[in-house]
Amino acid sequence: MVKRLLWALLLSSPVALAAPPAAPAPYASPGGAGLYPVPDAPYTATYRSISLDDLVRLNLTTGTWQGSPKVQKDRAWYDAHFYDTLAARKVWRDGSSPPHYPPFQGPITWDIVPIPQAPPPPCDQPQPTGYDAESCRYVNQLFKDLAKTNPAAAQLAREQVRRGRDVWFKGSFGNQDEEYLHTTRTVGKDNVWYPWLDTRERKHRFTKWGMINDPDCTEGDASTHWYDRCPDAHSSGVLGYRKYYQDPTRDASGKVTFDPATSPYRKDELQKNLRYVLGGPCVQCHVAFDPTNPPKDPNQPRWENIHATIGNQYTMQPMQYVMGTPQDSLSRQVLGLGHRVGTIDTSLVATDFQHNPGTQNNIMDFSNKRLFEEQMKDPVTGKISKARTRHVLKGGEDSVGEHLALIRVYVNIGMCTEECWTPKFPKPGTFFGDQARQKPFDIAQCAKDCEAWNYADAKMPELASFLMTGGPTYLLKATDVDGTPGSAFIDLARVPQGRKVFARECAGCHSSKFAPDNVRADKAALERYYEGHVFGAEDYWQYEFSEAERNSAAFQAKYLAKDPQSGRLRPRQFVGKDFLGQDWLANDEPVPFNIIGTNMCRAMHDNHNAGHIWEQFASETFRQRPSPGSVPQVLNRMVPGLGGRVMGEKKIEGGSGYLRNFSLLSAWATAPFLHNNAIGELTHLKNGAIDYTVRGRVKQFEIAFDELLTSDNPNVTPHRPQKISVTDRDIKLAPREDQQGPIRLTVKKGTPIAAFTSSDPHSPLFMKCDDLVENKGHQFGVSLSKDDKLALREFLKLM
Ligand code: HEC
Ligand code: HEC
Numbered sequence: 014m015v016k017r018l019l020w021a022l023l024l025s026s027p028v029a030l031a032a033p034p035a036a037p038a039p040y041a042s043p044g045g046a047g048l049y050p051v052p053d054a055p056y057t058a059t060y061r062s063i064s065l066d067d068l069v070r071l072n073l074t075t076g077t078w079q080g081s082p083k084v085q086k087d088r089a090w091y092d093a094h095f096y097d098t099l100a101a102r103k104v105w106r107d108g109s110s111p112p113h114y115p116p117f118q119g120p121i122t123w124d125i126v127p128i129p130q131a132p133p134p135p136c137d138q139p140q141p142t143g144y145d146a147e148s149c150r151y152v153n154q155l156f157k158d159l160a161k162t163n164p165a166a167a168q169l170a171r172e173q174v175r176r177g178r179d180v181w182f183k184g185s186f187g188n189q190d191e192e193y194l195h196t197t198r199t200v201g202k203d204n205v206w207y208p209w210l211d212t213r214e215r216k217h218r219f220t221k222w223g224m225i226n227d228p229d230c231t232e233g234d235a236s237t238h239w240y241d242r243c244p245d246a247h248s249s250g251v252l253g254y255r256k257y258y259q260d261p262t263r264d265a266s267g268k269v270t271f272d273p274a275t276s277p278y279r280k281d282e283l284q285k286n287l288r289y290v291l292g293g294p295c296v297q298c299h300v301a302f303d304p305t306n307p308p309k310d311p312n313q314p315r316w317e318n319i320h321a322t323i324g325n326q327y328t329m330q331p332m333q334y335v336m337g338t339p340q341d342s343l344s345r346q347v348l349g350l351g352h353r354v355g356t357i358d359t360s361l362v363a364t365d366f367q368h369n370p371g372t373q374n375n376i377m378d379f380s381n382k383r384l385f386e387e388q389m390k391d392p393v394t395g396k397i398s399k400a401r402t403r404h405v406l407k408g409g410e411d412s413v414g415e416h417l418a419l420i421r422v423y424v425n426i427g428m429c430t431e432e433c434w435t436p437k438f439p440k441p442g443t444f445f446g447d448q449a450r451q452k453p454f455d456i457a458q459c460a461k462d463c464e465a466w467n468y469a470d471a472k473m474p475e476l477a478s479f480l481m482t483g484g485p486t487y488l489l490k491a492t493d494v495d496g497t498p499g500s501a502f503i504d505l506a507r508v509p510q511g512r513k514v515f516a517r518e519c520a521g522c523h524s525s526k527f528a529p530d531n532v533r534a535d536k537a538a539l540e541r542y543y544e545g546h547v548f549g550a551e552d553y554w555q556y557e558f559s560e561a562e563r564n565s566a567a568f569q570a571k572y573l574a575k576d577p578q579s580g581r582l583r584p585r586q587f588v589g590k591d592f593l594g595q596d597w598l599a600n601d602e603p604v605p606f607n608i609i610g611t612n613m614c615r616a617m618h619d620n621h622n623a624g625h626i627w628e629q630f631a632s633e634t635f636r637q638r639p640s641p642g643s644v645p646q647v648l649n650r651m652v653p654g655l656g657g658r659v660m661g662e663k664k665i666e667g668g669s670g671y672l673r674n675f676s677l678l679s680a681w682a683t684a685p686f687l688h689n690n691a692i693g694e695l696t697h698l699k700n701g702a703i704d705y706t707v708r709g710r711v712k713q714f715e716i717a718f719d720e721l722l723t724s725d726n727p728n729v730t731p732h733r734p735q736k737i738s739v740t741d742r743d744i745k746l747a748p749r750e751d752q753q754g755p756i757r758l759t760v761k762k763g764t765p766i767a768a769f770t771s772s773d774p775h776s777p778l779f780m781k782c783d784d785l786v787e788n789k790g791h792q793f794g795v796s797l798s799k800d801d802k803l804a805l806r807e808f809l810k811l812m
Pocket of ligand 2: 673674675680793794
């Protein structure tokens, strides 16, 4: 890897692209200024100095995929063109164009060309944007120890992380086509529009839309065609939405009637997407405010307030694209009412026909996640071999290593939509044969037919290297907008008691110190198993254990040890391991849905099963998971009169039916709880904005915790009131996923959304998943005493 980057650094700049496409100047700085010094203020969130080399050295690598055959052959070219190939667009061949490409699964009549962007200057120079200056601040705080002994290696590791960060914030690889070609098939061309993009919305983009303004931009005016004014020409002004010129609009004779680069402002240009198309990098859902350092004004955050991987709990991301849809359309009902804020059903487009919105959960301490050894098939050669993997996604479905897990998401958010993805979807309106079924995405075909795959494929190691550097955001390190320290929100005196309750009741699932089966089955044994174990950061042992324990010589002799390097006394689990001794607060073990007891439709996700779209992204071992049991077979709820009747049972198999145990790292900052955010509620500030402050997050955590530890049995007092999302008016539905076709079903106001979204229109007799209550389970700890619950709550806040 080190060698590979050296190559890249040597090669960058002099090599020209085969045919450099026209593109807007990368950094059109306002007023010609725009040189940003690199700040060096320390972070309050935790970050980890772990490099790709470290992963190799520590035997923490995963998967067998090293990049497509083309990427492996032309590696030097892809590295040299790293920045040129972060974005792409279609150039339509003679006679073809988007308006003439209505057919679903039509032939490829375009070429993919890159939209070049300038590589940023090295970090010892002033930077062209605040974003780049922040990237330098970020990487400069990493690998400080390495820099002392091997400055060149530290430099390379920092460069990798920086490039990965640029992929996370800017890489879109042509994924704008999902909206402009595929989404329009369902919602209509006129309904894909973004009112929040108008720069006059900037002053309340967070308050009103839950969107995070790009700190580098300012409100624009007529001279910016009423878009934000940004030093980076591709920034839309909102993080996670990159703007690229739309193709010129032409009349029937082919004459250009609107040229995005030169035409004056038109009142309807935003609604018609005349000037720009929007690409979506990963931060679209994953970026939000740093819980340890929230901004004073959420509509005017600074870079130091931004956390790249905490997950955006404030946005209705799926609605942001289709604001033009009528109130009674399927999309608005499902996306607007059927999704909680901070969630998206990631199997919405390549649909598994089950309503299962999930939270964009935080990505923290991935290097501390458990590794599993599994059988996986090489997508090119078909050879099956054993390799390690982390379990990624809530069901642990992505299970062939991070490289493929990460690039899969690019496809899932629109990269190579028309070349590789939608051709594998069932054909709407079909009931029999091959066309009525999803087919597996073919990685080898995609790398051959869609060059954007290779652009992304070449960058996944750097992206992984960036993601590995994210660590927890501890409440004790937080400072609120009014200066209140995070410590004001925890009752530390209760923590030692809470720690014991946690060891007994929760750690069997929520600790990466994986207890053997017989121990996990016995609470007293669990408590003994975790004696002396620190669940939080290394220095939190002073909070987790009582004063008596800490002062006892026997305790110290047993649980502390001298670090051979520093000579310091440290908790044993950290000696020689630094942050790799940190508990990940989950063992990632897949657990059957019926043991967890939460709404089952996320666990029933089956896109990774044999013959389904993501087959190549799950291990053979995943598909051989034992059946977790059966569920009632329920007649489609839309069948008049009889809908909802139970008619036998259905066995769950093929890998579905499990949720992996979630990490509770920084759970204080990410309530509401559960995979669907259904436990707990968001709270709001006086101006209507979701309360993003430290106080607000802690309040939301307490509400969610209290609800989680309350019974969901309606016959018990007190119990949780049930949450079921329903339609807010009568709507008409076509029983096809693209909403075309003649038959219009009436769905009455008040119908549960999941009653009509969780059935497969290609096999409509039975519900595909039937589970309406969203805030069920899990019921661990509900019968604890009030005092133990309170102690557990304070303990968890510390994590
Ligand atoms: C549309 C919103 C959205 C976008 C854009 C998005 N994600 Fe996610 N991401 C999610 C959601 C929701 C989940 C949880 C999915 C689940 O398991 O149910 C998630 C989960 C993940 C996870 C797994 C975390 C874990 O704990 O297992 C990774 C890794 C990830 N995303 C990477 C990416 C990458 C890489 C990109 C860009 C290519 C990206 N995401 C873009 C919404 C998004
Ligand atoms: C049998 C394993 C198991 C046990 C025991 C267990 N959990 Fe969980 N926990 C899970 C799983 C799996 C999920 C994800 C469920 C879902 O979202 O549908 C989860 C989710 C959570 C969440 C939500 C996390 C988030 O980010 O939304 C919290 C909080 C939590 N558990 C706390 C606890 C506490 C406190 C205890 C002990 C009283 C406990 N759990 C015991 C398996 C377990």
